[in-house]
Amino acid sequence: MLKIIHPVAGALALLTIGTFWLSTALSELLASEATVSAVKTAIPWGFLVLIPALAAAGGSGLALAEGRRAGLIGAKLKRMPWIAANGLLVLVPSALFLASKARAAEFDPLFYSVQALELVAGAANITLLGLNMRDGLKIKGWLRLRPA
DSSP, rough: OHHHHHHHHHHHHHHHHHHHHHHHHHHHHHHHHHHHHHHHHHHHHHHHHHHHHHHHHHHHHHHHTTOOSSSSHHHHHHHHHHHHHHHHIIHHHHHHHHHHHHHOOOOOHHHHHHHHHHHHHHHHHHHHHHHHHHHHHHTTTTSSSOOO
């Protein structure tokens, strides 16, 4: 069962964060303030999907690792604290702050500064989760390992 939960939860988490990032970037670049406000106030509701998906991916990944810490498993495990810290210390507070500012229609320099920070931190988490997915696919044999 863990062999199904882990990749599904990981893919769902990556897809959710990617959706947050892309909807934010597109609304900021192409849409009205009303659309930006709608996107920013909707994102915290996505945490109801994202947080359980990340917890399921992390917990099932640790269980599947069975104490192993070397190679690709070790690389995945080393990325997880960075992903979690970035999410808990930067992304979640930023999303809640931006939702509050957007709800009040306060699109000031502070809003855009935090928005820029959130986009950079989100891109970092997308990259780290993507690397973990790539390594998971290599472990499963779905991607070929390249010789060093």
